[in-house]
Amino acid sequence: MAENENEPIENERENMDKTEIAPSSLAGIAAGHQPKTPGSNVMGVGLEARGVHAWFGEKHALSNVSLDFWPGTVTALIGPSGCGKSTFIRTLNRMHEFIPTAAMAGEVLLNGEDIYAPGVDVTKIRLKVGMVFQKPNPFPSMTIAENVLAGLKLAQLKSENKDDLLEECLERAGLWSEVKDRLNTYGGALSGGQQQRLCIARSLAVRPQVLLMDEPCSALDPGSTLKIEETISHLSSSVTIIIVTHNMQQAARVSDYTAFFLSAGGPGQMVEVGPTNEIFSRPKDKRTEDYVTGRFG
Amino acid sequence: MSQTIVPANTTPKPAKPWAASSKDRIELALQFIAAIAISYLIVAVTAMKGKLAYVTIFFLAFIVIDFAVNYIRRGAPAAKDALFRGFVTGAVFVAVTPIVSILLTVVVRGYKGIHPNIFFKDMHSTTLNDAVTQGGLLHAVIGTVLMVAFAMAISVPIGILTAIYLTEIKGRFARPIKFLVQAMSGVPSIVAGLFILAAIVYPFTKNYNGIEGSLALAILMIPTVARTSEEVLLLIPGDLREAGVALGGTQWRTVMMVVVPAAKSGLITAMILGVARIAGETAPLVLLTGGGDTTNYNMFKGPMGSLPYYIWKGFNNGTDQSVTRAWAGIFVLLVMVLVLFGAARYLGNRKVGK
Structure with a gap:
């Protein structure tokens, strides 16, 4: 391709080809989503990963990932299974260490301070960096209302007006109108999509600065997925969101930035990161291009 | 467009087409009767005696008949399935019998000693040999x-x-x-x-x-x-x-x-x-x-x-x-x-x- 660079006509065609890389309208979806300018919405420095590695026992699962997350943006992490996306986001709120054989290296800076520094209270970190899991997991012994407010009790936080907080969180998670008449019934009776939004409401109640979502829609039907995506767009103005997804349309729809992870047999690595519309229309790396166009993975 | 047999606006009656038909039930009853007859016959002819003999032979006879009927009707896999079901059911009866028997024995033997006093009196002025209506526990x-x-x-x-x-x-x-x-x-x-x-x-x-x-x-x-x-x-x-x-x-x-x-x-x-x-x-x-x-x-x-x-x-x-x-x-x-x-x-x- 490089030999054509001097010919303007060829060059133009090449550009056209590139915009057609994702004929399945992925690029089209992403193009409609203008990324927010970094720093335009200043709410602290945000979250920065610096040279993060992760291991499970002897297995090197993730190698040297450096990635900045700007306040008020949505970042999607895409890539095939086993490439370390979930492992990576679990290092961001110190859930990684929940696995007994886990180890890590590198720094994760939250508002400029390393969350792995000695003496840091891990429970405070997890309050600021909330998490929504792949499978909806409302607490079975609690009602809908108790589920939403569970974080306050778990972290022993005080709240002035619990009813307002309850309504606010359910409203932000897009669930209020569906459950407002049955707040005292058990969460287990809700549908899968409602349960997942209940889990989002639950993580919002402790007012996190960052929300990590680990494939939040992979167990849900398209209708519920759409609702969760709407919820994500509403939240993105006030919370920094990092979402792992296998659904590339979803990444294109909801995210401002996209990072592509890949493992070529060895530890997972971040291949490329950029504004979502660029990743889906003009990826710099051949492997990203192959992945987003569906040539593998 | 295909013709509908049932008019569109009537709801059909809920049914269980997979349930046993009356023919199936009669067949099962006949199997039971045959097994009972065989057990009587064998106990009468051979030297075996007692309830245990009746029950054991009935059980075995029933399994054999069930196996044979299923083999003829539905082939070998169904017959094996029936055999397995028969043994499992038999095992459950073997397991449950002693429990039921213990409970029955306790009730039959124990009720004679139950009277209101037992919850209000103790044995400090009664011996074990006194009438059971005296004293209590x-x-x-x-x-x-x-x-x-x-x-x-x-x-x-x-x-x-x-x-x-x-x-x-x-x-x-x-x-x-x-x-x-x-x-x-x-x-x-x-x-x-x-x-x-x-x-x-x-x-x-x-x-x-x-x-x-x-x-x-x-x-x-x-x-x-x-x-x-x-x-x-x-x-x-x-x-x-x-x-x-x-x-x-x-x-x-x-x-x-x-x-x-x-x-x-x-x-x-x-x-x-x-x-x-x-x-x-x-x-x-x-x-x-x-x-x-x-x-x-x-x-x-x-x-x-x-x-x-x-x-x-x-x-x-x-x-x-x-x-x-x-x-x-x-x-x-x-x-x-x-x-x-x-x-x-x-x-x-x-x-x-x-």
Whole structure:
């Protein structure tokens, strides 16, 4: 391709080809989503990963990932299974260490301070960096209302007006109108999509600065997925969101930035990161291009 | 467009097309009759005798007929399926028969000894040989209730905390403790009794009382509660623990607010199994409690009666009256345990949704 660079006509065609890389309208979806300018919405420095590695026992699962997350943006992490996306986001709120054989290296800076520094209270970190899991997991012994407010009790936080907080969180998670008449019934009776939004409401109640979502829609039907995506767009103005997804349309729809992870047999690595519309229309790396166009993975 | 047979606006009647037809039922009845006939025939012709022979031959004959019928009608796989089903059903009957038989025997033999007095009077001025309408087993009921309750108060917290250590904290000592708990659950009850005798009675108290019996029961109950609770806690999905911790909870608060409530009904089952283990224990109580005949509410002083002790004494005595008293004691003990089971089940299921 490089030999054509001097010919303007060829060059133009090449550009056209590139915009057609994702004929399945992925690029089209992403193009409609203008990324927010970094720093335009200043709410602290945000979250920065610096040279993060992760291991499970002897297995090197993730190698040297450096990635900045700007306040008020949505970042999607895409890539095939086993490439370390979930492992990576679990290092961001110190859930990684929940696995007994886990180890890590590198720094994760939250508002400029390393969350792995000695003496840091891990429970405070997890309050600021909330998490929504792949499978909806409302607490079975609690009602809908108790589920939403569970974080306050778990972290022993005080709240002035619990009813307002309850309504606010359910409203932000897009669930209020569906459950407002049955707040005292058990969460287990809700549908899968409602349960997942209940889990989002639950993580919002402790007012996190960052929300990590680990494939939040992979167990849900398209209708519920759409609702969760709407919820994500509403939240993105006030919370920094990092979402792992296998659904590339979803990444294109909801995210401002996209990072592509890949493992070529060895530890997972971040291949490329950029504004979502660029990743889906003009990826710099051949492997990203192959992945987003569906040539593998 | 295809024609619809049923007009679009009528709802069809719900039916079960897969249910057994009347022809199937008649066939099954004929199989039964044939099996009964064969069992009579064989018992009459051969030297075999008694109920056991009838039942065994009936069962085998039925299985053979069922196998043959299914083989002819539906082929070899269906016949094997029928054979398997027949043996499993037979095994269930074999397992259930002794249980039902025990319950029936207790009721049949025990009811004669049941009269209102037994819950209001004790044996301090009555001998085992007096008419069963005299005296009662208040002292034994009170003793059993107090000792089991105290043993529960000790072993339920210890057992559940041990299980939490094994499943949640998973500390350095988890493996050896797990091994010890498993080994302890096989300890014969008399050993627990002898241990208390050697460790407490001989060196210190030099006396028999309720608390010593209770401690021995607690030793027996802890491993049962710990092991069952461990199994129950292991069933709680790791997701819930992660969710609790991800919300900023400490491990302790996550365990107490999320894991234990989610396991509540299972933990109550663990408690029930523990009580079931000790409620009828006799050996340590014979060794340690002195088995008094007077109602004693003080666990720390004086001999204390109990139902197992009373039953043991009644059978040992050997007269008609005393044996009837013993059966009545078994009856009361069974009813008490069943009431406890029912109450615990009710409490355990009351609030949990789903």
